Amino acid sequence: MVSTSLRVLFLGKRGDQRCAQARAWCEQHFGEVAYFDGDWGEPLPEAARQWRGDLIISYLCRWVVPLGVLERAGLAAINFHPAPPEYPGIGCNNFALYEDAPTYGATCHHMAARVDTGNIIQVKRFDMAPDETVASLLERTYAAMAALFEEVMAGFVRSGSFAQSGEKWTRPPFTRAQFEALRRIEPGMPADEVARRVKATDYPPWGPYVELHGHMFQLVPKA
Numbered sequence: 001m002v003s004t005s006l007r008v009l010f011l012g013k014r015g016d017q018r019c020a021q022a023r024a025w026c027e028q029h030f031g032e033v034a035y036f037d038g039d040w041g042e043p044l045p046e047a048a049r050q051w052r053g054d055l056i057i058s059y060l061c062r063w064v065v066p067l068g069v070l071e072r073a074g075l076a077a078i079n080f081h082p083a084p085p086e087y088p089g090i091g092c093n094n095f096a097l098y099e100d101a102p103t104y105g106a107t108c109h110h111m112a113a114r115v116d117t118g119n120i121i122q123v124k125r126f127d128m129a130p131d132e133t134v135a136s137l138l139e140r141t142y143a144a145m146a147a148l149f150e151e152v153m154a155g156f157v158r159s160g161s162f163a164q165s166g167e168k169w170t171r172p173p174f175t176r177a178q179f180e181a182l183r184r185i186e187p188g189m190p191a192d193e194v195a196r197r198v199k200a201t202d203y204p205p206w207g208p209y210v211e212l213h214g215h216m217f218q219l220v221p222k223a
Contacts, residue, residue, distance in 0.1 A: 005031035007053030009073070012037045013060040018146050022059050022080075025150070029157055030055075038062050044069075058111060059149065067113040076162060077111040080149055082141045084123055088116030089173025093137050094182060096128070098200035104128050104137060106145035108152045110162070120167045124148040134203040185210045185219060 008030045012019035014037040026033045036048045044063045051069065056077035058065060070077040083092030084105040096104050105125035110118035124144045129136065156162055183201045185194055185208050194208075198219060201208045208219045 004029065006055055006075070007032045008034070009048065009051045009053060009056045009069075010035045011048065011056070011058045011061040011063060011065065013062055014039050016060055018142055019059050021146065022057070022149050025153065026057065029153070056111065059145075064115055065111060070111050070113075078121065078152075078162065079109055079111050079116075079118070080145050080152075081107045081109065081116055082138075082145055083107065084125055085120060085167050085169045086171070087174070088169050088171065089178075090176055091174050091179030091182065093134060093141060094179060094200045095174055097132060097134065097137065098182060098196055101128055104141060106141055106148050107167075108148055108162075114173070116173045117169060120165045120169070121162045122148060122152050122165050123167050124151075133199070134201070138203075183208050187212070 008026050010023050010026055010033055012023065012035070016037075019037060023033065023035050032053070034048070034051055034053070036045050038044075038061075040062050042062065044065070049066070049069055052072040054073060054075045056065070056070065056073045058077070058079040060082065061079070065077070081088070081092075083096070084103070085107055086101065087093070087096050087104075093104070103125045105123055107123050108121040109116070110121065112118035124147060126140060126144055152162065182197060183206070185197060187210065189197075198208050202219075210217045210219065
């Protein structure tokens with residue numbers, strides 16, 4: 001059984017209820033939890049950069065954690081990624097909808113210098129619904145990830161280590177540029193391609209757009 005005196009760095013998304021629940025779980029089971037939350041584009045706080053301890057947990061984290069920080073974790077640095085290994089990187093749920101993936105899910109993995117490339121600990125999958133939307137897929141994914149967190153962390157508390165699943169990432173991580181390209185609707189695109197892109201990216205305040213004469217026009221699907 002793992003020691004309850006572990007020093008943990010928890011990195012999460014600001015204002016997210018499930019991040020708060022995961023943080024509370026850690027505070028109940030470990031001795032010292034340093035918690036930092038943030039949003040896209042914000043710098044990693046200096047106190048997080050200087051942290052040193054036993055375990056780093058990234059949960060919907062908006063930062064790319066530098067290798068120097070990862071190396072300060074004496075036991076492990078793990079991430080909970082809101083997608084299965086088939087969809088590493090950013091915009092993963094959007095690409096799954098665009099590709100009509102039959103299943104989706106969440107992944108827990110060791111962190112490496114490059115995002116979503118470390119050894120996989122455990123994956124939780126579910127079937128995609130025929131009428132899946134970005135909003136419904138996100139909600140189901142976050143629920144699966146919360147359940148995955150409890151399973152992985154309970155196993156760690158019992159054994160003092162993280163199991164290895166044998167699963168592998170199947171492609172390089174999707175990039176921000178690829179996600180922005182998916183949102184873009186080109187004049188003259190076939191109707192079925194437009195429909196796929198709209199389904200995959202319709203999530204206000206973001207969504208698909210058309211650019212004409214230097215101006216961006218966001219598309220609003222018909223009710």
